[in-house]
Amino acid sequence: MDPTTDNAGNTGTPADARASLEALRAEIAKAVVGQDPAVTGLVVALLCRGHVLLEGVPGVAKTLLVRALAATLELDTKRVQFTPDLMPSDITGSLVYDTRTAEFSFQPGPVFTNLLLADEINRTPPKTQSSLLEAMEERQVTVDGTPRLLPDPFLVAATQNPVEYEGTYPLPEAQLDRFLLKLTIPLPSRQDEIDVLTRHAEGFNPRDLRAAGVRPVAGPAHLEAARAAVAKTTVSPEITAYVVDICRATRESPSLTLGVSPRGATALLATSRAWAWLTGRDYVIPDDVKALALPTLRHRVQLRPEAEMEGVTADSVINAILAHVPVPR
Secondary structure, three states: OOOOEOOOOOEOOHHHHHHHHHHHHHHHOOOOOOOHHHHHHHHHHHHOOOOEEEEOOOOOOHHHHHHHHHHHHOOOEEEEEOOOOOOOHHHHEEEEEEOOOOEEEEEEOOOOOOEEEEEOHHHOOHHHHHHHHHHHHHOEEEEOOEEEEOOOOOEEEEEEOOOOOOOOOOOOHHHHOOOOEEEEOOOOOHHHHHHHHHHHHOOOOOOOOOOOOOOOOOOHHHHHHHHHHHHOOEOOHHHHHHHHHHHHHHHOOOOEEEOOOHHHHHHHHHHHHHHHHHOOOOEOOHHHHHHHHHHHHOOOOEEOHHHHHOOOOHHHHHHHHHHHOOOOO
16 A cells, blocks of 8 residues: 555645644544644644643543544544552553463553553552653563564653642653653633533533544544655754754753753754644744744753742743744844
8 A cells, every 4th residue: 555545545645634634623623622732732742753741630621632633533542540559561461361272362451552641640650650661762562571563653642630749659850751742731711611611511522522523634644744744844054053052051041950951952853843844834943943842841851949939930941041042043
């Protein structure tokens, strides 16, 4: 089969791919109200083969957002509720003894999917958290010494509650750095909340997206064509230097004990290219870098305790850096 044609016979030219991915917002909006930035972030992560950390209080449609995205892209999705007693094998899978054949066979875990929703990832111990690292980084899991490849595309969307920390295990910096983006899911505006309640009053069922009218508008062929186009998006030496200057400035900030690593700089370059392509250009401009700086970098820096006590946030530090680093002309 031609790599730019999916099972339904849809072509995946770059122009078709961009139009289809832009149509995602309208489709997902049939189920999720007022979360366009988060939808865009998830699409950027898919284009960059990255993973996303979703942070928001319970009840702001984080799970529904991931399910709606999977429905519009015709991708398989699974959800794992992370709890203190969750074991690594509960995610990756394990060898099971088959009494009929007297042999052990591998039973795949929920990680063998396209979109894995890791709900409340900070509620499970570090050993189980780390079981996702190989899957996120290597796109495979190793059980009993045998590596097993994961499907493509593969994206982990992990959620965490920003206000309830009792009984949680904060993600270590090394694991946070494996997430391409950290997206904050805010509470809806008054009008958006009215729209949500109106939909429910009219019979909307979040567990039945098909009844809500959500339909596939893109497929694997579109996604593959989009990734190829993003890889060809031009980055000038001036833009590369601009990205480096921003990341180096975080390492020199008096408000931070930990700045952005070179991996973070690479991530910012990748997300900027994806955003540039999504907005209709085949080259990156400084505004693309600024647009993706917060979600790409906010989880890669660590505040000094005294700065945190004064009300300084990672976002405010990054915004200050963006305001002071010279913009290439």
